[in-house]
Amino acid sequence: ASLMGEMMKEEKASLTIRINGGGPIGSVVAVSDCDGNVRGYVENPGVELPLRPDGKLNVGGAVGKGLLPIIRDNGTGEPYSGSIPLVTGEVAEDIASYYAQSEQIPTVLSLGVLVDVDGTCRAAGGIMIQLLPFADEATVDLLERNAADLAHLSSMIDKGMDNKAIMDVALRDIPYDIFDELEVDYKCNCSKAKMDAVMASLGRKQVMDLLAEQVAEGKPEELEVNCHFCGASYHFQRGELLGEHTARLCFSVFLVVLMLLK
DSSP: HHHHTOOOOSOEHHHHHHHHSSTOOOOOEEETTTTTTTTEESSSSTTTOOOTTSSOHHHHHHBBBEEEEEEOOSSSSSEEEEEEEEESSHHHHHHHHHHHHHHHHHHHHEEEEEETTTTTTEEEEEEEEOOOOTOOHHHHHHHHHGGGGGGTTHHHTTTOHHHHHHHHHHTSSSSOOOOOOOOBBBOOOHHHHHHHHHHTTTTTHHHHHHEEEHHHHHHHSEEEEEETOOOOOOEHHHHHHHHHHHHHHHHHHHHHHHHEEE
């Protein structure tokens, strides 16, 4: 998502990849802004499957089969959505297939994750190469040859190879220039104001029912909302919740009266 989002140059643009192939891992969501900053979550991150015969994580088995929707929002409020069937469940292969089918852009995409013995992520990264129109056949042949050397990308990162060293492998015997380098990060844009809008959408009755459940369980009369992406917790007291709903109701009544007066 970071690689794809960074190619969207419009300010406030974002790209969302949402996968739900019916596999045991459940829904997988990744969102990137135009600067390559990314956030995401996995519904069932604790899924464990036997490794593939080649010793790699069985991502395809965890994801399953279904559709791969990719949503592009250029910041205009009218997002464009395209999707293709999941071919293998292996994310890199399926996204490369998306570019070839939906956008007619031949793409080499390699993603790698190295999981440590304690289950934490030891190294992860990706590289994406796309052909410009009228690329010569000799370059295409070299890229296809070099793609095989990217099969162990996460091990290359774990060994300390930097971006330039990895590019030298991916573009071996192909002259290239570095135009730009960007710092990217895992960055969530959640806030209490956004969570407040979510709570307001529930309606007064549902909020009252949820508060009553809290009291019945011997808990404080407040509601907690957690962000799926970063895990941040936001607490809303009864007064905040009901006061906000009352204010919204009064504003709605005021608008109706104003329209009638017109």
